[in-house]
Amino acid sequence: MQLELSGAQQTIVESTRRLAATTLAPTTAARARAHEIPREVMLAIARAGLIGVNLDKKWGGAQAGVVAYAAAVRELAYADPAVAVTMAVTNMVAEVIAAFGSEEQKISYLPKLARGDFFAGAFALSEPGAGSDAASLTTRAVPDRDGFVLSGEKLWISHGDQSDVVIVWARTGGPGAKGITCFIVEKGAQGLSAGKPEEKMGIVASHTVPLSLDQVRVPKAARLGAEGDGFKLAMVALDGGRIGVAAQALGIGCRALDLAKARLQALERAGAGAGAGQAAQFALADMAVELDAAWLLVLRAAWLKERKRPFSREAAMAKVFASEAANRAVRAAIDLCGTGALVGDSEASRLLRDCRVTQIYEGTSEVQRLVIARDVLRQGVLS
Amino acid sequence: MNFELKEEQALLQTTVRAFAKEELLPRAAAIDEAGEFPQAQVDRMAELGLMGIAVPAEYGGAGMDTLSYALAMEEISAGCASCGVIMSVNNSLVCDPILKFGSDQQKKKWLPELASGKKLGCFALSETGTGSDAAAQKATATKDASGWVLSGSKNFITNGNDADLCLVFAMGDKTKGVKGVNAYLVPTDSRGFSVAKNEKKLGIKASSTSQINLDDVRVGPEALLAGECQGFKVAMATLDGGRIGIAAQALGIARQALSEARAYALERQAFGGPIANLQAIQFMLADMAMEVDAARLLIWRAAGLKDKGGRFSTEAAMAKLYASEMSNRVTNKAVQIFGGYGYCKDYPAERHLRDARITEIYEGTSEIQRLVIARSLLTEG
Numbered sequence: 001m002q003l004e005l006s007g008a009q010q011t012i013v014e015s016t017r018r019l020a021a022t023t024l025a026p027t028t029a030a031r032a033r034a035h036e037i038p039r040e041v042m043l044a045i046a047r048a049g050l051i052g053v054n055l056d057k058k059w060g061g062a063q064a065g066v067v068a069y070a071a072a073v074r075e076l077a078y079a080d081p082a083v084a085v086t087m088a089v090t091n092m093v094a095e096v097i098a099a100f101g102s103e104e105q106k107i108s109y110l111p112k113l114a115r116g117d118f119f120a121g122a123f124a125l126s127e128p129g130a131g132s133d134a135a136s137l138t139t140r141a142v143p144d145r146d147g148f149v150l151s152g153e154k155l156w157i158s159h160g161d162q163s164d165v166v167i168v169w170a171r172t173g174g175p176g177a178k179g180i181t182c183f184i185v186e187k188g189a190q191g192l193s194a195g196k197p198e199e200k201m202g203i204v205a206s207h208t209v210p211l212s213l214d215q216v217r218v219p220k221a222a223r224l225g226a227e228g229d230g231f232k233l234a235m236v237a238l239d240g241g242r243i244g245v246a247a248q249a250l251g252i253g254c255r256a257l258d259l260a261k262a263r264l265q266a267l268e269r270a271g272a273g274a275g276a277g278q279a280a281q282f283a284l285a286d287m288a289v290e291l292d293a294a295w296l297l298v299l300r301a302a303w304l305k306e307r308k309r310p311f312s313r314e315a316a317m318a319k320v321f322a323s324e325a326a327n328r329a330v331r332a333a334i335d336l337c338g339t340g341a342l343v344g345d346s347e348a349s350r351l352l353r354d355c356r357v358t359q360i361y362e363g364t365s366e367v368q369r370l371v372i373a374r375d376v377l378r379q380g381v382l383s
Numbered sequence: 384m385n386f387e388l389k390e391e392q393a394l395l396q397t398t399v400r401a402f403a404k405e406e407l408l409p410r411a412a413a414i415d416e417a418g419e420f421p422q423a424q425v426d427r428m429a430e431l432g433l434m435g436i437a438v439p440a441e442y443g444g445a446g447m448d449t450l451s452y453a454l455a456m457e458e459i460s461a462g463c464a465s466c467g468v469i470m471s472v473n474n475s476l477v478c479d480p481i482l483k484f485g486s487d488q489q490k491k492k493w494l495p496e497l498a499s500g501k502k503l504g505c506f507a508l509s510e511t512g513t514g515s516d517a518a519a520q521k522a523t524a525t526k527d528a529s530g531w532v533l534s535g536s537k538n539f540i541t542n543g544n545d546a547d548l549c550l551v552f553a554m555g556d557k558t559k560g561v562k563g564v565n566a567y568l569v570p571t572d573s574r575g576f577s578v579a580k581n582e583k584k585l586g587i588k589a590s591s592t593s594q595i596n597l598d599d600v601r602v603g604p605e606a607l608l609a610g611e612c613q614g615f616k617v618a619m620a621t622l623d624g625g626r627i628g629i630a631a632q633a634l635g636i637a638r639q640a641l642s643e644a645r646a647y648a649l650e651r652q653a654f655g656g657p658i659a660n661l662q663a664i665q666f667m668l669a670d671m672a673m674e675v676d677a678a679r680l681l682i683w684r685a686a687g688l689k690d691k692g693g694r695f696s697t698e699a700a701m702a703k704l705y706a707s708e709m710s711n712r713v714t715n716k717a718v719q720i721f722g723g724y725g726y727c728k729d730y731p732a733e734r735h736l737r738d739a740r741i742t743e744i745y746e747g748t749s750e751i752q753r754l755v756i757a758r759s760l761l762t763e764g
Contacts (some may be wrong), residue, residue: 001392001450002385003684009384067384135592211594262762268761281757289681289701295678297673303386317673366666373665376672377649381642 003296009068012053016072019048019216020079021233028080029345031205035197037120037159045087046116050076052094053347054306059106060114066302070247077251082205082356084251088244089158091119093167096237097184099269100225104277107182109165123241124154124185124211125234131156132367134169135177135231139213141170147219148172149184150191154211156361161194161209163187168213169230180230186223193218202353235312239244239364240305242315246322249358250291253326256288256333256351263337283310283332290325297321315376320368323358330355388454397448398708398750402431403405403462408639411463414589415734420545424466429500433459435478443495448663449686452629457679460635461642464738465589467635470627473497476746477504477550477677480621484609488623489568492605493548505546505571506536508618514539515751517552517618519560522597525551531555533567536579540542541745543593545576546571551597552614564614567606577599586737596708623696624689625746626703630682633703633710633742634675640735647721647730653656654711659737665718672712678706697759704752707742714739746756 005013031037035041042296045051048345053069055061062068077084094113097105103275112118130137141150160166164187173179184191195210225233267276297318304311330351334341341348359365387696388396406426414421428434436452438444445451452474460467478497481489496502515518522535533553540549549569556563569576575598582592609617645668648659658664688695714736718725725732743749 001388001683001687003680005384014710027624044546102707169508259576265761278750279756282753282762284760285704286755288756289705292684293677293681293705296684297677300386300676301384302550314676316674320669321673321677369666369669370662372669373670376645376668377659381638381672381675 003069007065009071010242012049012062012068015048015072016050016075017078019044019092020075021102024076024079024083028082028205029347029350031080031082035204036206036208037086038332041083042086042119043116044323045076045083046114050087051090051116052110052114053091053096054267055110055114056108057251059110060096061098061110063095064305066243067229067299070243070298070302071082073244073247073260074251074254077108077248078255079251079297080205081150081248081252082203082291084149085161085203085245086206088241088248089123090118090120091138091246092237092241092244093123093165095240096167096233097224099186099236100182100229100233101231104209104221105224106331110182113165118164119162120159120164122160122166122358123237124157124160124166124168126154126156128153132364134173135180137180139168139170141181141183146215150185150213150218152213154156154213154343156198157194157209157211158361159207160192160211161197161207164361166192166211170213172227173339177231178228180234181227182233184224185213185216189216189218191301199271200357202350202356215326217322222272236360239312239315241306242319242368243298243301245358246294246301246318247364249326250295250298250371252295252351252355252358253291253329254255254328256326256348256355257284257291259348259351260284260287260333279338281322283336287329294318294322294325313372313379316363316368316371319346320365320372323355324365327355327359336364388469390452391447391466392451392454394648395451396458398433399431399433399455399458400461400702401429401457407459407466410665411465412463412728413733414463414736416585416728418588419465419660420591421466421469422711424463425503426500428466428470430461432498434473434500435494436474438478438482438494438498438739442482442490442498444498444705444734449627449689450683453682453686453699456628457635457638457682458630460632461639462635463589464636465587466627467632467658468541468587468590469503471489471632472506473504473593475628476506477548479573480550480566480608480617484566484613484617485568489608492615493568497548501721502547503542503545504548505540505542506621507543507549507551509539509542510536511538511594512606514693515748518615520552520554522551522553523557524555524565525568526555527723530601530606531565531567533569533575533597533600533602536594538594539582539745540589540593540595543590543595543717544581546596547572549576549595550608551564552618553597554612559612562612565611566614566617567602568608569600569602569606573600573602579641584741586734586740620748623699626686626699626752627682627689629746630678630685630702630706633739634678634682636735636739637671637678637710637713639738640714640732641668641675643731643735644668644717658720665683667716667720671716674713678702678709681705696726697756700747700752700755704756705745705751707739708749710742711736
C-alpha cells in the first residue's frame with residue numbers, strides 16, 4: 001500500500017495546476033458572465049494532454065492512467081469547474097469510443113479529440129422522461145437500408161451544441177435495458193439540432209442543451225458496440241465518469257477550503273485570536289477531513305479502474321461522498337467568509353452554484369446509493 | 384500509488400480475521416455482560432503476536448509495520464471491541480514509547496514480556512482534573528538521592544486493574560509547566576501503587592478502566608523514560624500513534640455492525656419481502672458502507688505515513704476523528720435497521736453502539752482532534 005502519487009502523476013498535477021492558475025483562473029468569472037468557453041481554452045486543455053489522459057498514445061492520448069486523470073480534473077475544477085466538466089465529458093466520450101469502438105471509429109475520432117481538433121465530445125443519454133431511469137429512454141433507431149434512422153429528444157446534454165461528435169443512445173429493440181443501442185452522430189448531421197442552452201444555477205460557462213433528432217440518418221458503421229449493448233456500455237462509461245465528477249466536486253471543495261482558510265488566517269493576522277474561535281476552526285477541520293477522505297475514495301476507484309478491476313461500487317462511493325462533502329465544504333466556506341461571500345460576483349457564491357450539480361449529474365446521489373447498496377447486499381461488506 | 388496490501392499484511396489480515404470470528408466474536412457478548420478481563424482471549428492474541436506487533440523480533444515482537452497493526456486492530460475489534468482496546472493500549476501506548484524513547488536496558492527488560500503477553504501495560508496520563516488539558520498535571524515526581532518519589536492519582540486508566548507495567552506521567556519540575564513532566568516505567572506491584580476504583584462503563588466493559596493511586600511510589604533512575612522533562616513530548620508522540628489504533632478499533636466495530644445489519648436486512652421480512660428490498664434500508668446500508676471505507680482509507684494513509692517515518696499527526700487526527708464519529712453513526716444506524724431487536728441484548732447491535740461511543744473520547748476527544756487539524760491547516764500554509 002502506497003497512497004502517494006507517483007512522480008509521473010505528480011508532474012501532471014503540477015503542470016495542470018500551473019495551466020489552471022495561469023490560463024483558467026484569471027478568466028473564470030469572465031467565462032461565467034459570457035456563458036461561454038472560448039475555443040482556444042479547450043484547445044489549450046487538449047494541447048496540455050488533458051483530453052485523452054487515459055487514452056493510448058497510439059490514439060494521441062497521454063496514456064497517463066485514471067489516477068492522473070482524476071488528479072487533473074481536480075486541478076482544473078479548482079480553477080474553473082465549467083471547463084473541468086467539458087474536459088471530463090470529452091475524456092469520457094473518448095474512452096467510450098476507445099473501449100467499444102471499431103478500429104475505423106477510433107481512427108476517425110480519437111486523434112481529433114485528443115488533439116483538440118474538436119471543441120468537445122458529447123454524451124447523449126438522458127431524455128425528458130428518462131433521467132436516472134435511463135433504461136426507459138424512447139429515442140428510436142430504426143434500421144433503414146445500410147444504416148439507421150434516429151428520432152427522439154435528448155435533454156441535459158453538456159456542450160451538445162458545441163460538440164463535433166455526439167454519442168447517442170437509442171432504442172433498437174423492445175422495452176427495457178436490452179433494447180438499447182449506441183451510435184456516434186457527427187456534428188452537422190441532417191436532422192440533428194440543438195436547442196437553446198439551459199439557464200442554469202451554476203457551471204454556466206458550459207452549455208447544457210436539449211438535442212433533437214429528427215430522422216437523423218447514420219450509416220451502419222456509426223453503431224458503437226453491438227446491438228442491444230447500449231445500456232451496458234452507458235453504465236460502464238458512467239462508472240468511469242463518476243470518477244471525473246467526483247474529482248470535479250473535489251476541486252470545487254478544495255477551492256472552498258482554501259478560501260475559508262485564507263479568511264481565518266487573515267482574521268488571525270488582524271488580531272482576532274486563533275482562527276477567530278473554536279467554532280470556525282472546527283468547521284475548517286471538518287471540511288478538510290471530509291475532502292481528504294473523499295479524495296482517497298476517488299483515488300481508490302481510479303486506481304482500481306486503472307488496474308482493470310471492478311470499480312463500480314467504489315466509483316459510486318467516491319462520487320456520492322465527494323459531491324456531498326464538496327457541497328458541505330462550500331456552504332461552510334460561505335459561513336466562514338461572511339456576508340461578503342454572498343454579494344456581487346464573489347467566488348464563494350459561484351462555488352456554491354457550481355457545486356450543486358455534482359450531486360445530480362452522471363448519476364444522482366440517490367442512484368449512487370442504490371448502486372452501493374445493491375453491491376453490498378450481493379457481495380457482502382468487504383468488497 | 385497502490386492500494387494493495389503486501390503479502391505478509393494480507394496474510395496477517397486473513398489470519399486475524401479468522402481468529403476474531405472463531406474465538407472472539409462468539410464470546411464477545413458474554414465478556415461484555417460479565418465485565419471481566421478476557422484473559423484467555425488476550426493470551427491467544429499474544430500467541431498470534433498481536434500484543435507487540437511493531438516490536439522488532441529481537442525484542443520478541445512480530446516486527447511488523449503500523450499498517451499491519453491497524454489491520455489487526457480492525458479485525459480484533461470487529462470480533463471484540465474490549466479486546467481491541469486492551470491490545471491497542473499495550474501496543475501503541477506502552478510498547479511504542481518504550482521502543483521509541485527507551486534505553487537499551489529498558490527495551491530488553493520490558494518489550495519481550497509485553498510483546499509475548501506475559502505482561503500487560505497501561506498508560507497513566509489523565510487525572511481527575513486533567514483530561515484533554517494534559518498539561519495541567521498534578522501528580523508529582525520528587526527527586527531524592529536514589530531516584531524519585533511519585534505521588535498523586537491517575538484516572539481513566541485503560542488496563543489499569545490488569546496491567547503489570549504502568550507508564551506514569553508526573554510533574555518533575557513545576558516551574559517548567561508542561562515541559563517539566565517526566566515519564567516513568569512503573570511496575571504495578573511497586574509499593575504504594577494501588578487501584579483505587581474500577582469504573583462502571585457504558586461500553587468496552589471487559590477492559591478495565593481504573594483510578595490509580597500513587598502513594599509515595601519510589602522509582603529508581605532505570606524507570607525514567609526519555610530523560611527528565613521529556614514526558615510531555617513522549618505523551619504527545621505516543622498519542623499520535625495511539626490514535627491510529629483507536630481509529631482502527633472504531634472501524635472494526637462499525638464494520639461488524641454493518642455486516643450484521645446487512646445480514647439481518649436480507650433475512651427480516653416486512654411488507655412482503657426482505658427489508659433489504661426497501662430503499663430506506665438500502666440507503667442506510669450504502670452510507671454505512673461508504674463511510675466505513677472512507678475511514679479505512681484515512682487510517683491506512685496515516686499508518687503509511689508513520690511507517691515512512693514522516694510527520695503524521697494531522698493525518699492521525701483526521702483518521703481518529705472521522706473513524707470514531709463514523710463508528711457512532713454506523714452503529715446507530717445498525718440499531719435502527721434491527722428495530723426493536725437492535726435495542727435488546729439478544730442481538731449485538733446495542734453492544735456495538737455502546738462500544739463505539741468511547742472512541743470519540745479517549746486518546747484525544749473529537750474536539751481535540753479538530754483543534755489539531757485546524758492548527759495544522761492554519762499554520763502550515
